[in-house]
Amino acid sequence: MTVRGAVVADLDRLSELTRHYARYSRSAAGLGSVLGGVCGLVSYFVGALVPLTLWSRLVLAALPLVWIVAKELLQRRYYQRYGRVEELEGAGERRLRVFLTGFVAVVSAVVVGFVLLRGSSAVAWWEAAGYVAFVAATPFLTWWFLRTPLEFIVGVFLLAQAAVVLGGGSYALGEQLQAPIGSAALVLVGLKEHWSYRRLERRLGEVGGGGR
């Protein structure tokens, strides 16, 4: 290989390394995805199979927030610990994010409007407030934190389940089947991303020798 050929190959490797690492700022969450999948499965089966008490409702309502906070912390403190590198967002990805968030925003607005106009005397004020708060927050949380289609499926389910259990209900087994399927897939994707990161970490260790 010529000197210039070697330079081009080195630059290609540097590009690939950066793209790979940058994914862990946005589209790859590794163990954060695993946690999201586990939260999705727990929320789905506990909501459907376990009689709901005040505490189990509060736990189910807290799950999406716990996941989002843990996912962000893992990305910032663990996967991006060699320095923050923000991933480029392609036009197609952005369009999809706008579409999904827009869809959720319309549904949320209709639901919140319906609840506010119709009111409900069947539940306590804090239950109704909790329901409305989660539904209203869903588009914002979707825009900022649910960055892949799988995260969207699981995250919106978790938020919807949180709203529903606070409102006094829950999804039955067999309803919302996209949730357990998406959650299981998210666990697998997260494990794959984590293993991929471990390989990347070894490469970063190799290139991270002393400065010149």
Add this chain to the structure above:
Amino acid sequence: MAAGDAGREVRALLGLDRVVHEPARLAILTVLAEAESVEFRFLERVTGLTRGNLSSHASKLEEAEYIEVEKSFRGKVPVTSYRITAKGRAALEEYRRRMRVGLVGGTEE
């Protein structure tokens, strides 16, 4: 190598952007082209440059308006991030195009 090929290679080399042609700056631009923004620490690791060298080359790239520098604080820790500009991206693409011209014997991809 035929005389025509050699001539083409020389012309490609003579037309190289000197700001980009320096290996450290080329590495910096290559990394920045793959992300929205990149923190100093990551650049330091993947390029293997010392802090002083990296700052110096980044300043030259900033002077040429090929990159933008953003300084902020995370808690009490100062954080420096870099972002490639449209001008910098164009310069890097042109540089890599010229490199490929020489490599593949005068044909462009």
